[in-house]
Amino acid sequence: MNFFQKFIDNRFLGVLLLTVTGMAAAQSAPPSTIDASLVQSTRGIAGELLGQLGQKLKAAMSTDGPVAAVSVCKESAPAIARQLSIANDAKVNRVGTRVRNQNMGVPNAWQKEALTQFEARLLQGEKAADIEYWQVADNGHGKSELRYAKAIAVQPQCLSCHGSAQDIAAPLAEKLRIEYPNDQATGYSVGQLRGAVVVTRPLP
Numbered sequence: 001m002n003f004f005q006k007f008i009d010n011r012f013l014g015v016l017l018l019t020v021t022g023m024a025a026a027q028s029a030p031p032s033t034i035d036a037s038l039v040q041s042t043r044g045i046a047g048e049l050l051g052q053l054g055q056k057l058k059a060a061m062s063t064d065g066p067v068a069a070v071s072v073c074k075e076s077a078p079a080i081a082r083q084l085s086i087a088n089d090a091k092v093n094r095v096g097t098r099v100r101n102q103n104m105g106v107p108n109a110w111q112k113e114a115l116t117q118f119e120a121r122l123l124q125g126e127k128a129a130d131i132e133y134w135q136v137a138d139n140g141h142g143k144s145e146l147r148y149a150k151a152i153a154v155q156p157q158c159l160s161c162h163g164s165a166q167d168i169a170a171p172l173a174e175k176l177r178i179e180y181p182n183d184q185a186t187g188y189s190v191g192q193l194r195g196a197v198v199v200t201r202p203l204p
């Protein structure tokens with residue numbers, strides 16, 4: 001092999017190596033843009049949770065009354081979230097600005113950030129139904145995940161369980177005290193931010 005050939009071979013190898021390492025770097029970095037259809041389907045999951053829970057709550061309130069409806073919230077909310085999580089390879093949950101279920105409803109760091117942003121946007125006059133947030137981030141193990149949150153605002157029908165003392169009937173207050181001794185999710189008024197539906201999904 002003459003000098004010229006060797007020079008060409010080395011250059012070729014160098015370019016090849018650069019290309020391979022370049023591809024590896026591009027794959028491990030989180031994507032800067034995200035497929036709109038993925039955001040759309042994630043929005044759908046959040047909507048599904050709110051829709052299913054809203055229906056259950058409404059039915060329970062009208063047939064069995066608010067005291068019995070507490071059990072619906074206690075059992076159905078986590079059950080629906082679990083079922084949606086499994087069906088969509090996602091982590092689906094509800095978090096609160098103030099929390100009733102201390103095991104499930106406490107926001108983590110990015111969820112807190114989303115809630116703070118939602119409060120500001122509500123104050124600026126954005127409609128709660130339109131307020132959402134998403135970001136692509138490292139999941140802590142070198143892989144990317146989509147983090148999505150949708151605002152939940154207080155409606156009149158929420159007050160019987162999340163309003164102030166005069167909104168909550170005595171037997172209901174008693175039931176809440178027993179089931180949730182560390183309940184902080186009262187004292188809300190209509191239109192305030194109650195929390196968010198949060199969805200975390202691994203990205204390919």
Ligand code: HEC
Pocket residue numbers: 057066067069070071073074075077078094095096098099100101102104105152153154155157158159160161162185194195196
């Ligand atoms: C019948 C009483 C009742 C009504 C009415 C009610 N909730 Fe709740 N809410 C609960 C209970 C009980 C929990 C705790 C559920 C659990 O254990 O996961 C809860 C939890 C939540 C959470 C999860 C965060 C946390 O604090 O644990 C959100 C968000 C929430 N409610 C929003 C609402 C909204 C919005 C409405 C009105 C559309 C509403 N709730 C109406 C009883 C009620």
